[in-house]
Amino acid sequence: MALVPFDDRDGWIWLDGEMVPWREAKLHVLTHGLHYGSGVFEGERAYDGNIFKLHEHTGRLITSGQILGFNIPWSADEIDAACQEVLARNNLTEAYIRPIAWRGSEMLAVSAQQTKIHLAIAAWAWPNLFGQNRMKGVRLAMAKWRRPAPETAPTASKASGLYMIGTLSKHAAEAEGFDDALMLDYKGDIAEATGANVFMVFDGELHTPTPICFLDGITRRTVMALARNRQMKVVERTIKAEELQDATEVFLAGTAAEVTPVRAIAHHSYTPGAITETLLKDYEALVRMSPEEVTRRVG
Ligand SMILES: Cc1ncc(COP(=O)(O)O)c(C=O)c1O
DSSP states (O other): OOOOOOTTTTEEETTTTTEEEGGGOOSSSOHHHHOOOOOOEOEEEEEEETTTTTHHHHHHHHHHHTTOOOOOOOOOHHHHHHHHHHHHHHOOEEEEEEEEEEEEOOOSSSOOTTEEEEEEEEEOOOOTTOOTTGGGOOEEEEEEEOOOOTSSOTSOOBBBGGGGGHHHHHHHHHTTTSSSSEEETTTTEEEEESSSSEEEEEEEEEEEEEOOSSSHHHHHHOOOOHHHHHTEEEEOOOOBGGGGGGSEEEEEEEEETEEEEEEEEETTTTOOHHHHHHHHHHHHHHHTHHHHHHHHHHH
C-alpha cells in the first residue's frame, strides 16, 4: 500500500485553539519539544462517533504535562470539546485521535521556563494496529532495551521522550520479522510491549504486571474490569521473565492495539484461547456502547 505522508494530507488539525488546514499545521525547527523531548501526547479511538474514555485520556494528558513541569493552557472540558470538533470537522466517526502538547521555541536550552505550551489535536482513520486477522495472534521479540525505573525517568507521564526506546525496540523486532517487542523493566521483570500493556493467563487466572515503571493503560484497566465482570480472577503482580514459558495465553491491550492475541514471544509459542477471545469480544462490544453505559459497566 502506498505510504501517505503525515504532512501531506487533506483535512483539518486543531492547533492552539484554531482549526487549520492539515498541511499548514507547522512549527519551527528550534522547538524545545523537538530538541529536548518536552512533549506529552495521547492516543484515543472513536467508535461510531464516540471517543472511548475521552475524559480519562484528557485527564492523563493534563497530568502528563504536569509531571513534565507544565500546565496545558486549556481546561479538560475545552480539550474534550476540541477532540470532538476535530472528529466532526474531518467527517470521521471511526478514528484515532492524537492530542499533543509541547514546549515551544521561545527558549532553546535545557532550561526552558518561559516557553509557551502548545496543544495540537489531529485525527485520522487508523484500523487496528495489527490488522484484521489479529485473532491468529502477533509475534513479539524480546527487546534489548528496558523500561527505566521511576526514579530514572518520569515513567507515569505519556511523554514523547520515553518512546525513543520503544521505537528502537520495535525497529529491532521488525528487522527480525517480528510484529512488536516485549520490554522488560529495569529489574528484568516483564513490563509491556512498545505501545500496549501485556496480560498473561496462568492456571486460568488473568495476570498482568504491576505498572510501576510504565503506563497504567486505560485499556488495561478496562480489560481488568471486563474480566472481573465475568468473575475471572485478576492478579496484578511482578511477573518474572522465566514465567513466560508457563503462560497458556498472552495478549496485548492498548488504545491502538485494542485487545490483540500474542502467538509467540521469542521462542515461546502460545495458542490464543477462550479467555483472550472472550475479553477481545467484550472490549469490541463495550467500545461501541454509549459513554454512560461504558461508565456503568467498567467505571
Ligand atoms: C507504551 C505504552 N504502554 C501502554 C499503552 C496503553 O495505554 P492505553 O490503554 O491508555 O492506550 C500505550 C498506549 O497508549 C503505550 O504507548
